[in-house]
Amino acid sequence: MLDITLCRRDPDRIRRSAIRRGSDPSFVDEILRLDERYRLALTDLETKKAEKNRLSAEIAKASDRAATAAKLRPQIAALDGEISALDETAKSLAPDSPESPLRELLVQSPNIVDESTPDGAEAADNVTIRSWGTPRTFAFAPQSHWEIGERLGILDFERAAKLSGSRFAVLRGLGARLSRAIAQFFLDRAAERGYIEIAPPYLVTQQTMWRTGQLTKFSDAMFADTEAGLYLIPTAEVPLTALHGDEIFDGGALPLRYAAYSPCFRKEAGAAGKDTRGLIRQHQFEKVELVRIERPEDSFAALETLTADAGALLEELGLPYRVLSLCAGDLGFNAAKTYDLEVWLPSGNEYREISSCSNCTDFQARRAQIRFRRDSKAKPELVHTLNGSGLAVGRTLVAVLENYQQEDGSVIVPEALRGYVGTERIARPE
């Protein structure tokens, strides 16, 4: 949600951001026009209310209340008429009333693009910031993770389809164990880096979804039980970020760092025909999510740290990756700036996204009303929220299987995971 006061103070900033995202900036003029009308109506309304309150106070102060009330009643009735009419007008225009077109415009607009986000219209314009590791050269044709997994008996897509249809997987034996090992490894590292582990609900209310910007209007991206009014989280970012909604922190409480391991549920409605094989794009996948709540002045430095925290996991696993700065046109709704981490997958001879780290500045904080005070007398200010995968478990499993595959069909377990998996090599199904 955009800040109405910022729209008044610096409309050009909003226009510039819209243009960089590739959308028409004329809505800013519409916002200003509606806002003007709203404030006129509001001032009018409040003046009438003040008059009425004065008359009521007069009755309260009078020695003979009944008589005074009788005398003033016609005046008050007249004011009541005007008040209810003005009230309706003001309500229909207010930036916080659900029906108002002004609110619609504020709510539908994506976050303001940060200056440091590169220009560009689409994914091809994203800028590679750095890369780590050298993709391994294979003496044989590397296989895809589903070939490896099915042959080793640790991935079973056929039976998953029998149970649940397409875009599901069954992990078996060391496959299931490896997946659990990866998640455990991520959580342990997060704890070492000062992230507090949270085990959140996986079902949240519509309001919670709305607050973190996942629900704008009608979203067909998420699984929901509409009868119960509950949504399956598409990422733990949702409960972690909304955790402190409607709260005001003491300045000393910040920054806050949270990590949560959770399943994520997505309909993938817009992805028909994409990544239909294997674990890459599932209706249900697991992820360790990192969330930071920061003071505004610290949030961009925190984005660098967050991205480094995610990258360190890939480095420890020995998986080559690169970091992209998403261009303005490819940026998500909530983000002012995003770094994507892409891991090397030898079967496709390409890098694939395994983490996305975003600074959402005050955008989600405004929706969820997460604030802090610099000192005990200061006015509450909105915090900045950041989130990043640290990392997607399923895609890490893919990367491990593909990058560590051996010519004999076995897979070596990366050093960092051996303690969790309990073996150095996955050779044959038990």
Added chain:
RNA sequence: GGAGAGAUGGCAGAGCGGUUGAAUGCGGCGGUCUUGAAAACCGCUGAACCCUCACGGGUUCCGUGGGUUCGAAUCCCACUCUCUCCUCCA
């Protein structure tokens, strides 16, 4: 699922239909005292929005939404949530 109790400021906890944004306590901030600290004492201490260059003024908010009334934290209705007991269950 059944029965009961409750929802008030950062927290705890009062509150008669009339100047109550709300007693009191705790916490927080400032001050006096002190070499310093503690204690004691004094003062201040909720949020959102609108008008104003500013000083200042105004409106709204006591779970949410309606209603009664000139006037509602206080009365009425509906809803939501929390707690306790029973039931069920991993």
